Amino acid sequence: xxxxxxxxxxxxxxxxxxxxxxxxxxxxxxxxxxxxxxxxxxxxxxxxxxxxxxxxxxxxxxxxxxxxxxxxxxxxxxxxxxxxxxxxxxxxxxxxxxxxxxxxxxxxxxxxxxxxxxxxxxxxxxxxxxxxxxxxxxxxxxxxxxxxxxxxxxxxxxxxxxxxxxxxxxxxxxxxxxxxxxxxxxxxxxxxxxxxxxxxxxxxxxxxxxxxxxxxxxxxxxxxxxxxxxxxxxxxxxxxxxxxxxxxxxxxxxxxxxxxxxxxxx
Amino acid sequence: xxxxxxxxxxxxxxxxxxxxxxxxxxxxxxxxxxxxxxxxxxxxxxxxxxxxxxxxxxxxxxxxxxxxxxxx
Numbered sequence: 082x083x084x085x086x087x088x089x090x091x092x093x094x095x096x097x098x099x100x101x102x103x104x105x106x107x108x109x110x111x112x113x114x115x116x117x118x119x120x121x122x123x124x125x126x127x128x129x130x131x132x133x134x135x136x137x138x139x140x141x142x143x144x145x146x147x148x149x150x151x152x153x154x155x156x157x158x159x160x161x162x163x164x165x166x167x168x169x170x171x172x173x174x175x176x177x178x179x180x181x182x183x184x185x186x187x188x189x190x191x192x193x194x195x196x197x198x199x200x201x202x203x204x205x206x207x208x209x210x211x212x213x214x215x216x217x218x219x220x221x222x223x224x225x226x227x228x229x230x231x232x233x234x235x236x237x238x239x240x241x242x243x244x245x246x247x248x249x250x251x252x253x254x255x256x257x258x259x260x261x262x263x264x265x266x267x268x269x270x271x272x273x274x275x276x277x278x279x280x281x282x283x284x285x286x287x288x289x290x291x292x293x294x295x296x297x298x299x300x301x302x303x304x305x306x307x308x309x310x311x312x313x314x315x316x317x318x319x320x321x322x323x324x325x326x327x328x329x330x331x332x333x334x335x336x337x338x339x340x341x342x343x344x345x346x347x
Numbered sequence: 348x349x350x351x352x353x354x355x356x357x358x359x360x361x362x363x364x365x366x367x368x369x370x371x372x373x374x375x376x377x378x379x380x381x382x383x384x385x386x387x388x389x390x391x392x393x394x395x396x397x398x399x400x401x402x403x404x405x406x407x408x409x410x411x412x413x414x415x416x417x418x419x
Binding site for chain 2: 108109110111112115118131132133134135136137138139140145146147159160162172175176177179180181247248294296297
């Protein structure tokens, strides 16, 4: 089903009060260096990129990831990675607001380091508290349609259901549930995690997702810049196909040529 | 370090001698980073940037400096 903001001029979409022209969001992790990351993000045409916060190592100079992002006017979306419960996540969000002067936050709470599955109960609790504290909250979540509605109800400005576990490159393993979330959502749906190939991103867009977030697949490619470009094209292609309208899927053949018996009796 | 001196511990890595009631948070942070995109907590309480100059240290505080890193 089409959503109300689907056919705006230039096909932009809004999250809170911010308009995005690109439907490809990017992560900044796992790139070999910040220069390569900046080049890849530029090639992706992404307008928003995620980052994390951690204790500064006083003895080691770290890459300055903010400078190239700010130079390219990319909107910063700090995450709460590392948070194991709602309390941690709220603290991380408040730190990010102070450090980066933004009230946007990608809320992610995953207590299990092996599968990095988001904790739905802690996520909902944290989301409500952060919304009440003035944050624009984009929660990373299971592809759970009920949870998506609950997060929307407490005021989240978008939802970010997973396609597959973080960094797994498995694609849209959760596609049946993503379809329900997309159908029911009144806020933008950004498919996050597991997108390992441009075709996965295109498929997410064909399903009607408002955007996708990609990190690992770009960052670990031998040519991140070319891969970023490929993702940009895939997202645009998938979006265009969604707007054009895909054909119905059938379990039987439907001929594309006439089946008249003109050779009978020859 | 003399027994009477007051120190602040930073990120569990460094101990810095301060002048109690005189040394400010802003002064201390500037010794470790010139990056403005950091957040600072004293004893797990986040101190807003605007209060760094007026926040005086008295010793024995645990100070944590957080900065942005790459992440997905």
